[in-house]
Amino acid sequence: MISCDWSSDVCSSDLNLLEGNLPDAVCNLEMFSFFDLSKNQLIGPLPACSQLTFLKFIHLHHNMISGSISNMLSGSFNLMTLDLRYNKLSGGIPRYIGKLRELRVLLLGGNELHGHIPLHLCQLQNLTIMDLSQNKFSGPLPSCFSNISFGRGHFAADAFLPLDTIVTTLGNPIGLASLDLSYRSEEHTSELQSQEIIAD
Numbered sequence: 001m002i003s004c005d006w007s008s009d010v011c012s013s014d015l016n017l018l019e020g021n022l023p024d025a026v027c028n029l030e031m032f033s034f035f036d037l038s039k040n041q042l043i044g045p046l047p048a049c050s051q052l053t054f055l056k057f058i059h060l061h062h063n064m065i066s067g068s069i070s071n072m073l074s075g076s077f078n079l080m081t082l083d084l085r086y087n088k089l090s091g092g093i094p095r096y097i098g099k100l101r102e103l104r105v106l107l108l109g110g111n112e113l114h115g116h117i118p119l120h121l122c123q124l125q126n127l128t129i130m131d132l133s134q135n136k137f138s139g140p141l142p143s144c145f146s147n148i149s150f151g152r153g154h155f156a157a158d159a160f161l162p163l164d165t166i167v168t169t170l171g172n173p174i175g176l177a178s179l180d181l182s183y184r185s186e187e188h189t190s191e192l193q194s195q196e197i198i199a200d
Contacts, residue, residue: 034055
């Protein structure tokens with residue numbers, strides 16, 4: 001069952017029994033800021049739309065959504081949390097992700113994403129938590145990851161998520177609270193130096 005509260009701009013699933021494709025009707029929820037259909041049995045691709053301009057939080061983790069990360073969120077410039085963990089998404093990370101300047105939490109772990117980790121992630125100056133683990137990325141890490149200074153002063157409380165995970169990172173970051181790049185492709189994994197970090 002999907003419950004959408006038009007007075008509070010929240011749309012969520014409360015029984016975790018949803019099956020089938022994520023419907024294109026999602027694109028009509030233009031005024032909603034919080035969208036949570038996590039831990040269901042959704043399959044198929046993400047809808048192709050770009051008018052979710054008021055969306056701030058989207059949680060679709062632990063489903064079986066496949067295909068590439070579509071343009072569904074390309075117009076969501078107020079987005080603070082993007083949680084697509086543990087699906088079957090493939091392809092690369094689209095360039096528009098780097099233009100979501102309000103993004104605090106980017107969780108893409110546990111998918112089948114591949115290719116290089118793109119440089120445009122370095123544009124996410126407010127990011128505090130990023131999880132790209134358990135994918136098939138290859139190639140060198142973006143150089144900005146060795147001296148991350150974005151996100152200073154912004155913490156996960158802004159994005160409704162706790163800081164309760166042990167993470168791995170590269171270098172000595174400032175501001176970024178969590179960066180998890182574990183379980184990448186075997187290629188270039190020797191470049192990773194892991195350590196637990198604590199946010200400023």
